[in-house]
Amino acid sequence: MKKIKISVIVLLMLALTTLLVACGGDDSPEGEATDVKTAGGDLEDATELTFWTFAGTHADFFVNAAERWNEENADRPIKLTAETYPFDQMHNNLLLALQSGKGAPDLVDIEIAKFSNFLMGEIQLEPLNDLIESEIDSFIQSRLDIYSKDGTVYGAPTHLGATVVYYNQEIMDEAGVDIDSIQTYDDFVEAGKIVVEKTDKPMTIIPTSWYGIWPFITQRDSDFFDENGNLTMDNEVNIETLQYIADMIHVHEIAIVPPGNHYHSEEFYGFMNDGGAASIIVPLFYMKDFTEYMPDLKGKMQIRPMPTWPDSDKRTVGMGGTGTAVTKQSENVDLAKEFLYFAKMSEEGNIRLWTELGFDPPRWDVWEAPELHEDNPYYEFFHEGIFDMLLDIRDEVGSVNMTDNIPDALDEIDTNVMHQVVRENTHTAAEALEEAAKNVQAKIDSKN
Amino acid sequence: MGSRKNRNFFNSQKVAPYVFVSPFILSFLVLTLYPTIKAFIMSFQNILPGQVTFIGWNNYIRAVKSPTFYIALKNSTIYMVLTVVILVAIPIILAVILDSNLTKFKTFFRSSLFIPSLTSVVVAGIIFRMIFAESDTAVANQVIGWFGLEPMNWRNTGWSAMFLMVLLATWRWLGVNILYFLAGLQNIPNELYESAEIDGANVFQKFTNITLPFLKPIIIFVTTISIIGGFRVFEESFVFWETSSPGNIALTLVTFLYQQGIHQNDMGYGAAVGVIVLLIVFVVSFINLLLSGAFKRSDT
Known part of the structure; x- marks a missing residue:
């Protein structure tokens, strides 16, 4: 009699823990990217870099940038794999990868409201200050501040978000x-x-x-x-x-x-x-x-x-935003940083943020560039003069304070x-x- | 020689059972027991990259002191009670109807009731969200319009939020529970019904005196899994509101765990909430089994 009771309790315990541990996992296949794009796959000796994002358009943007990089830097080609995940899943995977010290990509998009989660403890992202030191005045400073902690910048802004x-x-x-x-x-x-x-x-x-x-x-x-x-x-x-x-x-x-x-x-x-x-x-x-x-x-x-x-x-x-970061787990930190600068923080990169993605670039020095004033679907849909308006209000951009x-x-x-x-x-x-x-x-x- | 010896070893009555259960035992140890123990340890820690520190009972104290935790507990409990009642009562009745010789197109009804449990809850959630959208033209608002009711703001009102979650759960699990009860019904000898008929019993008497007593083990089983499922509800809330619902009307314990542990990067706290959920479920299931007499040795 007693034996039966104990075995029932043990069985119940087992069943419970099994069910509880399975919480939340059964319907969301973890680790599967919904979309994978690559650039430079056919190049020999190319250094492999992975990029995670939650927006398919950002993946296209980086793949295009990698192709341009490979044309301009034939001696240091890269093979970029851009993986797109659902929003929550990507940030969760990244959090766990950085916490456990394994499995993080080289480059990753982190949304602004999530960014502070990655600036806690020992920060697992690489500082980007050295990339932009000489050009810092060309950026709308507040867009760098939102991805910074104690004066160190960890994320490359995607847009001004005016x-x-x-x-x-x-x-x-x-x-x-x-x-x-x-x-x-x-x-x-x-x-x-x-x-x-x-x-x-x-x-x-x-x-x-x-x-x-x-x-x-x-x-x-x-x-x-x-x-x-x-x-x-x-x-x-x-x-x-x-x-x-x-x-x-x-x-x-x-x-x-x-x-x-x-x-x-x-x-x-x-x-x-x-x-x-x-x-x-x-x-x-x-x-x-x-x-x-x-x-x-x-x-x-x-x-x-x-x-x-x-x-x-x-x-x-400036509201909303996504900062692209280089993780400490990357085996090619310098190359990843240089590529990030090339893709998103350089003048050319900022012009493409507008021409390819329709974002207001965080570098104001490109707002007058001719490429930003050429015809495109956005001017057609709305009207011209969007950047003249931005230049007009450049000194009036308010910004938010980010904390843990x-x-x-x-x-x-x-x-x-x-x-x-x-x-x-x-x-x-x-x-x-x-x-x-x-x-x-x-x-x-x-x-x- | 060696291979025969090996075969004898694996064939021996002592060893063979262990060989057969070893895949389960292994996966249980690696995928269940280890994470569970780890969660217990984590619940006493403050966890950040490179800075893991033991902080004693602090996470538990925070949970017990947090008013939001009690909102989650209340919602999960209401949800659990409602789903247990609904997902035991309705499937029994439907199973009896589907088992009756008078019902036509049995196979069709059985499979249509079972299909929802094969559907991804995320997909189902999107459809449900559209049906219960707040616009006047949404299906649900059209239907209540026929009865002269004003369009509802389903997802933002307290009682209808709970209704939506329970409805989605019912839609999803009804077929599975019917299946359990149908299996149970096959075990009831027909002679009992026949002799009851001879004694002049009506349909209702047959149901309460023969069907229900025979289904008791299944009822206990379904109640227990519904209690466990009720407390660990997550998807039903997540598909409608993700992690934050207006005024926390749909915050459940596991949503709270996810919100705190993952969304706000406070994994130690999340683990503590998880351990509390485990204890609650254990106590409630234990009481349920005790009251229903599952621990008593029956002779059948």
């Missing part, structure tokens, strides 16, 4: 509003009221992710953390800004939460493509989404700088703050941000 307003000219015309007359957020709200009244369409949309708050507080030189890493989530500017945004929805009724909650959902693409809203405020890299998913808006969209707040002149902020604890703050914003204030209107901005700050601070304190 946040702008995309206006739907058709709707604005119908409402009879001149978009160039919108200079401040108060103008924006007033124009919005006319748009809603005349066309019955919302002036803009506010996503319930950090894209609905971070650009705006950054514009006012505020942030979730200050330069020293102290939590400033619930400071006066942030509260006032979030309340202003919430009021656009709940008081002035000129804005709505987008279908699908954010800018990158199928529901939203359909809604916007049908002329669902008069404007959206989003970084320049969103041009690609317009051209790919909202073809009906061709020729109808106008790009303008963000309106300004009373206490700040900043008309744009940024994922905690963003998580709190995405999960609670935006939901409570923007979507549900159950909390005032002050209540939600104060509670969020308390939670984040508790989390930071408990870590130490």
